[in-house]
Amino acid sequence: MPRWGMVIDLDKCTACQACVVACQEENNVPFIEHEEFRKSRAISWMHMLSETHGEFPNAETQFLPRPCLQCDNPPCIKVCPVRATYINDEGIVGQVYGRCIGCRFCVAGCPYTAKYFNWYPYYEWQPESSKRRTNPDVSVRPKGVVEKCTFCHHRLMKLKDKAALEGRSVREGEFTTACSDVCPSKAITFGDLDNPESKAAQLTASPRAFTLLKDLGTKPKVVFLTERK
């Protein structure tokens, strides 16, 4: 059984946010109006965090793209009252939009603030032109439910179907996410962390590797690489 994970090389990342846009397009993440954005309601499954150290002119800003960390021990699924968020056999943490009651306990419980709530029926707000571009493989979310990065799980489903028709299993390197596909500096590597052949698994062994908020014991499957501290 594969254990899907992601390695993000911060030393390669240029903070261009192509991953953010690609994710938005791939997963039908709704655009919101400026007014809503100012109220801090933007939904962004892949989000660019930034931190500035020091004062001008000796200031330095570090960037960190943050998808859902896909923890092996996720704090969000512990608190869900209705099994609307769960972890599957391959380690992907999912959200059942049709079951979620919108209590936002998982939003409050996630230490990485990676879960987003639909304050309005955002999909209905989209302009016709962007509704026509909707990815048919990903369901759009109604108002009042929580959503988050799924590691492009719909791609895996499709690949599995295809592989089954061809009488084989999903090949190493075949399943990738929208963000890793699009990254111009190839900073994002996606793969099976339990397969020693996969590039992602090899990269996690790097001395530059670290995980976010490791002390919390959430065991994220998104690993970052950097030489800086």
Add this chain to the structure above:
Amino acid sequence: MARTDWRKEDDAVLMKPIFETTKNYYILVAVLVTLVLWGLISYIVQFNSGLGVTGMNFPVSWAFYIINFVFFIGISHAGTLISAILRLSQAEWRRPVTRIAEVITVAVLGIGGMNILIDLGRPDRILNMFLYGRYQSPLLWDATSITAYLTASSVYLYIPMIPDMAILRDNCDGGWRKVLYGTLALGWIGTERQHHVLERALAMMAVLVVPVAVSVHTVVSFVFSMTVQPMWHSTIFGPYFVVGAIFSGTAMLLIVMAVLRKVLKLEDYLQPIHFNYLGLIMLVMTILWFYFTGAEYLTAFYGNEPDEMRVFMSKWGGPYSPYFWAMVISCFFIPLPILAINRFRTIKGTVIASVFICIGMWLERFIIIIPTLANPRLHQYEHGHYAPSIIEIGIMVGCFALFALVYVLFSKLFPMVSITEVREGRDDTENIVLERLRRYTPGKGRLD
């Protein structure tokens, strides 16, 4: 049974509001209904448009509704818990206080639970809690514990009302009142056996409701403390919330008592001594609250863990400091002298202290919930801000008005002071208490 005239009964003043309705009563009900309607309309708007009409955002995803939920559930500890403890400790002065307290519990528990429903993004899917319920989620613990407490405290409110219902039944001309009271009286005619059964049931319920009440606010706190978020993940939260609940509950009880005393002219029943004694209970709770708050904040400060310190500093000196200090002042520095000095522990004094405590305890819930959410661990990227919208304010006003309305309607149908218990106190207590004193006073009684 022959009908008696209520005006000639001993405790006629307790029955007066039931049989006579003043013009002011209708005005009050109309005002409250209007406010409840405001809340209702606000909710309908929210239901149709989505939770976007509130001031909540990312990462402050819980706000007014959860604050009110904790606040109202806290208030509910006024009643049944205090009444049960006083009954168990055989405090004679409890007699006119118990029902007033128990009605608060039943009224606000419903409203508290309602706030969770209001907070849901998809209230239409609430039955998923039964279909797919996960008992590992503290929200399910809440649901269980609150419904258990609501059931127990409703029963505990009803049982001692049975003899009163019989008195009212015998004072009715007929009509729907006769049917209502007759049904609720369950055929009470005051036989020895009936008294015995009632006493037993009451004693059992009094013992039962205490642990249930403690569990309720403990699991309410678990909603926060079971997460790993800074300044929520604290073992002290259970007892801290229980203490805060009893504290705010007693304060609300004193306010309601003072209002009823004035409006229903119960000066003879609710005397300064009741306010004095409850004031003493509140004094203890003030000091306990301060102790718990001190322990909680000192631990966070001394440990100096960066994520905790960020939340701590936002309360101590940051954007939330006005609320934090307003909370400390109105929960401790104002009530303490009022309640500690005998001269100030009057009806007026305790009520002033109570109003401050209610405001302070509401702020406490605000100060527990908002700053933690506004300062997530990945602070580099999100600083939350929050201001309530008109919808949230409307719903909050509606909730408080609903509480008052339930109370006002209840006082129209049922006596707010237990007629039976007061009579019992008047007729038998002297002998019983004297007997008790004789039994345990050294040198005065026999050892058996």
